[in-house]
Amino acid sequence: MLGIMLLPAPGLRATQAALGPGDHTITLSHGGRQRRYIVHVPRRLARPSPVLLAFHGGGGRAAQFQRSAGLDHISDREGFLAVYPDGTGPFRGTLLTWNAGGCCGRAQRDNVDDIAFIRALIADLAQRTPVDSTRIYATGHSNGGMLAYRLAAEASDLVAAIAPVGGAMVTQPPPTARPVPLLHIHSLNDPRAYYEGGLGPPFPGTNRRVEHPPVPEVLSFWRRLNGCDPSADTARRVAGRPRSPSEEHTATHLIWTCNSAPVEHWRLTVAGHGWPGGSSGVADRIIGPESDVIDASEEVWRFVSRFRKRP
Numbered sequence: 001m002l003g004i005m006l007l008p009a010p011g012l013r014a015t016q017a018a019l020g021p022g023d024h025t026i027t028l029s030h031g032g033r034q035r036r037y038i039v040h041v042p043r044r045l046a047r048p049s050p051v052l053l054a055f056h057g058g059g060g061r062a063a064q065f066q067r068s069a070g071l072d073h074i075s076d077r078e079g080f081l082a083v084y085p086d087g088t089g090p091f092r093g094t095l096l097t098w099n100a101g102g103c104c105g106r107a108q109r110d111n112v113d114d115i116a117f118i119r120a121l122i123a124d125l126a127q128r129t130p131v132d133s134t135r136i137y138a139t140g141h142s143n144g145g146m147l148a149y150r151l152a153a154e155a156s157d158l159v160a161a162i163a164p165v166g167g168a169m170v171t172q173p174p175p176t177a178r179p180v181p182l183l184h185i186h187s188l189n190d191p192r193a194y195y196e197g198g199l200g201p202p203f204p205g206t207n208r209r210v211e212h213p214p215v216p217e218v219l220s221f222w223r224r225l226n227g228c229d230p231s232a233d234t235a236r237r238v239a240g241r242p243r244s245p246s247e248e249h250t251a252t253h254l255i256w257t258c259n260s261a262p263v264e265h266w267r268l269t270v271a272g273h274g275w276p277g278g279s280s281g282v283a284d285r286i287i288g289p290e291s292d293v294i295d296a297s298e299e300v301w302r303f304v305s306r307f308r309k310r311p
Contacts, residue, residue: 019129021045023066026128030120031113037085037121038062040072041129046079050135051125052304053118053151053159054084055144057167058097058104059203062086065141068278070297078301081129085121087143088112100146101171103210105203114147115154122158135160137304141275142167142193149218152180160309161261163300166193166273168218170210179226179260183303185276185296186215187268191288204286219265227259235264240293246271249293264303266294 021043028035052075056065062084066072075082087096088107097105099112107114125131138148138159145167152162153173161181168186188195197214223230232254240246249270256263266276272288274280277295280287 026124028117028120028124030117033088033112035086035088035117035121036062037083037125038066039125040066040075040082040084042076042079042081044076044079045081045129046132048130048132050080050132050305051122051137052080052082052301053121053136053138053140053148054082055098055138055140055147056084056087056096057140057142057144058087059095060141060144061094061096065144068280069141069275070278070295071301074297074301078305080135080301080305081125081131083121083125085118087114098140098143098147100143100150100167101169103146103170104143105208115150118151119155119158134308135305136309137161137163137307139163139165139300139304140167141165142273146170152182153177156180157309161304161307163303165275165296165300166190168193168213168215169221170213173221173225177225179258180222181261181263181304181307182219182222182226183264183266183300184215184219185266185268185294185299187271187273187288187291189268189270189288190273192273192286219263223256223258223263226261226263228256228263229258232256232265238293240291244292245289246291246293249289249291251276251293261307266296266299268293 024039066084071082087098089095097107099107099114140148145164148162148164149169150171156178163183165185194212200210235255236253238251240249251268254265271291274290276291
């Protein structure tokens with residue numbers, strides 16, 4: 001049976017309840033703060049609707065990530081709701097971060113309960129449009145990828161699959177953590193979220209630094225939890241297009257055979273910290289070279305859309 005969230009909507013005006021095609025910016029009171037999220041509604045929307053939560057990186061914001069990641073055109077093609085929440089920060093709308101457990105910024109220092117916020121967001125969204133609760137997915141970039149991991153570790157009853165990009169798990173999973181399908185996308189040459197782990201460089205304009213866990217160790221934890229074989233199969237290797245800025249970049253798609261939930265990994269080389277296939281507008285000297293050796297948005301949806309949440 002499909003899990004369809006059709007909650008009553010007391011207090012919502014008719015114009016709020018009818019989410020027509022296009023972008024909607026919604027404000028939600030939670031934890032003593034006014035929180036915001038953007039919903040992109042495609043013209044051809046599946047009913048009830050799958051939801052892809054897309055978390056911006058540290059210092060970013062929802063509108064910026066919506067523009068740069070390129071998920072909206074996939075939403076239009078595939079008929080899911082693309083949802084871009086805003087983190088919190090010291091100044092309204094700027095320097096926003098997520099409390100991913102061991103990172104980042106003011107959100108972590110203030111112990112903002114972003115897991116409870118995401119639960120409240122889904123409940124609020126379901127008041128406005130029918131949501132398929134078995135097909136709620138999460139992705140995110142950098143600090144946003146870390147939050148996707150925290151959702152999988154602490155809210156596996158909410159998400160059916162996750163696909164973090166350029167950010168590993170920085171929270172300590174609870175003993176109750178359950179298997180969750182996982183795709184991790186990361187470059188070996190990431191100059192900010194180090195693939196092999198370690199204390200990263202200062203956040204631009206600050207002296208704040210983050211201790212990054214080794215990506216192989218994070219994947220090893222999820223392989224054990226998901227009941228996977230220790231060795232991966234190489235499903236595909238791709239290289240950048242000749243005479244393109246990504247000409248020397250490579251990407252290797254690794255897949256583990258698992259008993260409970262799949263684990264996959266796109267491991268890039270030469271590429272920097274940016275969202276593959278997107279355009280962040282951030283200087284290469286800060287995040288390293290951008291890459292289109294793969295399209296991360298396409299790979300995220302290709303992976304997560306295969307899964308429904310188990311009872």
